[in-house]
Amino acid sequence: MTSAQFEIQLIAVVVAIACALPGVFLVLRRMAMMSDAISHSILLGIVLAFFLTRDLTSPFLVIAATLSGVLTVSLVELLNRTRLVREDTAIGLIFPVLFSIGVILISRYSGDIHLDTDSVLLGELAFAPFDRFIIFSRDFGPRALYLMGGIMFINIVLIIMFYKELKVATFDAGLAMALGFSPALIHYGLMSMVSITAVGAFDAVGSILVVALMIGPPASVYLLTDRLSLLLILSSLLGAAGSIMGYWVAHLLDASIAGSISSMIGLIFLAVYLFAPDRGLIAIARRRRRQRIEFALEMLLVHLFNHEGLPEAAIECHIANLPEHLYWELQFAQRVIRSGEKGNLLLNREEILFLTSTGRERAQKSILA
Amino acid sequence: MIELLQNLIMDYTLRTVAMGSGILGIVSGALGSFAVLRKQSLLGDAVSHAALPGIALAFLLTGSKASPVLVVGAALAGWLGTFLILSITRTTRIKNDSALGLILSVFFGFGLVLLTFIQRQPYANKAGLDKFLFGQAAALLESDVLTMLVLGSIVLLLVIIFWKEFKILSFDPDFTASLGFPVQLLDILITSLLVIAIVVGLQTVGVVLMSAMVVAPAAAARQWTDRLGAMVFLSSLFGALAGVGGAVISSMTPRLPTGPTIVLCISALVLFSILLAPNRGLLWRWAAEQRNRRKLQIEAVLSDLYILARQHQGTEHGHPIEVLRTMSIGHGGVDRSLKELKTRGWVEQKADGNWVLTACGMEQAIQISDRGETSA
């Protein structure tokens, strides 16, 4: 592994962690699509600031871009407040405008410089190590690493400082109000955090990877745990893992690193979605199957209990009549009966079902429960 | 102007561009209306991004850049993305917005991997796939437009055939199901039509901004009408106007990408509608509020004079304007109100400059105070 390769992976990991932290709150607060909106519209701020300073490394770019991120949030809110359109529509209206202006400005007026639309949208992590942080001709490493490292550090500090407030505001907005936390302040604070992170990251990884890193890992972890602290930590880890894996796949295919990391994030999500112990598709399907039988068995017991000893019992408790009465298919009914026999809850005497004493007890209990 | 029209008819590129983007606007405008009403405004964003890997894969597998091939690839990928979003939200605790963001970015990222992979392969005709990012109207061929026309017509025809069903499904799905309509099938149908509508426009507008063509025409049209039919029609019209306008401007101007230009055109229409559309428009609302405030101010002065008249038993006694101003603290506009009332003949100014109610004004004031009492 060359030092450039190492640096690229290090940057990718730092970006992943910086993105995952605010991303957790976006996912929990149902504002995931704001990351899409913000990561697109910061382009306008960057372009405008660049035209003013003519310097791509100017810190003014970061400030202007962050401001345009916050501008997006306020415009969405403004439009939302007119009640002429719904909130999702407002998001879908605002960010394409800001982004379009940015793209047009770039293509019209900056044909000869490094700022081009593809790199904005797609990013090129492979170039990040070429942009060095040099003071007095001493090389301190890639500039992006410092920028993103700083943003990651700020995010961590802010989240630790306001952990309690963020937690309350996210899980119980009403309580947060009662405790005197301003929801607007938390909203804008979080959105500023998202903006700054997106601004720092977009140069290295492009706006789409920002969305993938902000939403993918938290969404995956959300299927594994409920605890906020775990959500934050695991999301960071998953994002970092996806970044390293993505890097090597891109290396292998000689393809876009950002795109490859996004794809890995997707694969990680897919794995969690399928195999998560409690909330994964497979676990759900298994549980459902088991519960369906258990549930049906309980119903059958109640059914038998209700008709026990009555004249119609011979009809009601005849296996052939179960499908019609309980709305089951015969095959399913047989599976339920087998499971009941195994549990020693019912007896099958010449196609007519009887309760055992345990079965009767169980039926009584489920009626009373 | 006439020259432009002439060009539109005679010039091959311009004609193709205008027709292509017109079709795009009509189709996405129509289906976008349903998407917005069904609270799926941002689904378009996800679908269009999700289409990218489909385009790249279609090219990788067939080596063809013919638009029917790429369109099929795009539609399949867009449809798969939609399906995944719906099944993630249905089977897990993950909310719609996260599912959208996830699928959008992952599919797009994968598309990017494929695109960069293709670019580094020694294919002969690999150039041109990246026009799907921001769209390139000038590159439209007549055969592309033909594909768009066929697909667009099918989509619109189906919307007309299923009009009644789509309408009731969008308004009240539960009631629709209770009538015996297969709601899930209808849902799949209308979503598939949206996917096709989006795919039709990708080459012109690009995957990044196509979502705006779903949301914006519908949002603009909604402000002008309260009928679904009119909304769909207007939305198509706005979409076509912006599409043709933006595409023509961009293809005549060097270094002006088509997608962003079209988006700015349609957004201008949205802004115009939100401000100026009758009844719903913000300026109309503002004007109505102003009128209302004036009315209340005038009534306040009238009832102040009435109160004074009752205190002094009769209308003969005049009251100085200063007294009225003091009574009107908080709503103001006393001078203007008195002037207005005077032209209506409800008050008059005595020789000493003081104000009194006329008989007619007295009547009005009593009415107003009665109204106030019953509503209180």
Add this chain to the structure above:
Amino acid sequence: MKNSQTTFAIEVEDMTVAYREKPVLWDVDLLVPGGILQAIIGPNGAGKTTMIKAILGLVKPSAGRVLIYGKPYSQQRQLVAYVPQRGSVDWDFPTNVLDVVMMGRYGTLGWFRRPGKEDHQRAEEALAKVGMADFLKRQISQLSGGQQQRVFLARALVQDAMVYFMDEPFQGVDATTEKAIVSLLKELRAAGKTVLVVHHDLQTVTEYFDWVLLLNVRRIASGPVSEVFTEKNLRLAYGGKVAFLTHHTHQNAGAPTNV
């Protein structure tokens, strides 16, 4: 039940619905004779709305059978009308009152056919019946809550059904609307129709309804109001939270209802 001679308007057997793990309705049986007004009452989360939705096939039951006038629901759909909760739709949808009411005709029309003159006529009549004749062309976002509810009722009326399912029609409506709904219910009963209403106001049960189903995941009781609307059953359904009502039910329990 199979060999019973009378045909009930609604016959529900063993209705069981589960969302994910939790059973929402457990083995509920319900027999509703024709021509009565029946309320479904129970605490929040008792499965009242689910009961109606399961009968109408809007949620998939884990088990259960529904007969409408003796035949499976899927064959009797045209006999059934449904009034969903008012809050279940977007009232800013671009359409007007007449249009919404006309939607009640869509089931009869079937696929592709558009509503015609006769449907228009019926919609107008239904609107007149609920006192909304002057609002034909009114945009639905400009209606008050009570007016919205009456529009929904009119939509059910044009379905020309025998059995009506109404989900919380009295929720948040003004006094005028409440009166209009009550007189409409009586009119429907007089015409031999059956109405099943999810209801939340215990104070008005005896006044408005003939029969009542007390529900709390399981069926607590069902039958004529005078027989089953008792303090004991209410306590079973609501737990200890009905103290404020006991006075009211005592008075009416067993007494002839004054509907």
